[in-house]
Amino acid sequence: MATNITWHPSLSRSERQTNRKQRGFTIWFTGLSASGKSTIATALEQHLLHLGLAAYRLDGDNVRFGLNKDLGFSEKDRNENIRRIAEVAKLFADSATIAITSFISPYRKDRDSARELHAAKNDAHPDDEPLPFIEVYVDIPLAEAEKRDPKGLYKKAREGKIPEFTGISAPYEEPENAEITIKSAEKSVEEAVQEIVDYLNSKGLLRLSSSDGRGLEY
Structure with a gap:
């Protein structure tokens, strides 16, 4: 690790949010390959952009x-x-x-570390609130994911052509306390997006009160 580095303070989180007129947070999609993570995440990103919110999917x-x-x-x-x-x-x-991530992220400890990183205090701006972290578990039975298999990856994994493939030859550790669980074999993409937006609204994450007291509603 480099030792000859110095942290340079910048604007506070509250300053950025007030000037951009929205809150920043992370929506972390996790689930098996072919569960529908990327499809739902893309639709959510598009919906948020249509609402006039800055969002980006990783x-x-x-x-x-x-x-x-x-x-x-x-x-x-x-x-x-x-x-x-x-x-x-x-x-x-x-x-x-609004950061939207769609990764299998199979290990619970890695997802927990991501959550803790967002909750960490910023010593330069100790009054800043922690960044909200919303874990979305896109739950699908393995058999259904294999049936979908849009990239043919499960077939290759079963044939031994892909080593360490999650759900087949490598583990997937299901979330224990995800904020949202979506059973993608039972819900449409539109229903999944609405469920997530309803949750965000219930937590006040799509509303920001400006400095003059006017409420920004989405």
């Missing part, structure tokens, strides 16, 4: 073409993959953007 496959292209699928590399994404998501959220 996708598991897409990130591996750039930021994480040096990582494989060993447990160690999966841990590092999620660590990096958690840091990036926090930066987006801190900038008053």
Whole structure:
């Protein structure tokens, strides 16, 4: 680790949120391959943008073409993959953007670490509230995910062509206390998006009171 570095203070989180007129937070989708994470996350991003909110989706496959292209699928590399994404998501959220991540993120401890990172206090701005972290578990039976198999990955995994494939030859640890659980084999994409938006509204995350007292409603 580098030792010759110094933290440079910047604007407070509340300043950014007031000026951008929205709150920043992270919506973390987790679930098996072919569960529908990316499809729901993309539809949610589009819906939030239509509401006039700044949102950005970080996708598991897409990130591996750039930021994480040096990582494989060993447990160690999966841990590092999620660590990096958690840091990036926090930066987006801190900038008053809604960060949406869709990653299998199979290990509970990695997801917990991402949550703790968002909750951590900023010593430079101790009055800033923690960044909300909403875990969305897209729950699907393995048999249904295999039936969907849009990329043919389960078939290859069953044939031994893909080592360490989550749900087949590598574990998936289900969330114990996800804020939202979506059974994607039983709900449409539109119903899933509405459930998430209803939750965000119930927590006041899509509303921000401006400095002159006017309420911004979405």
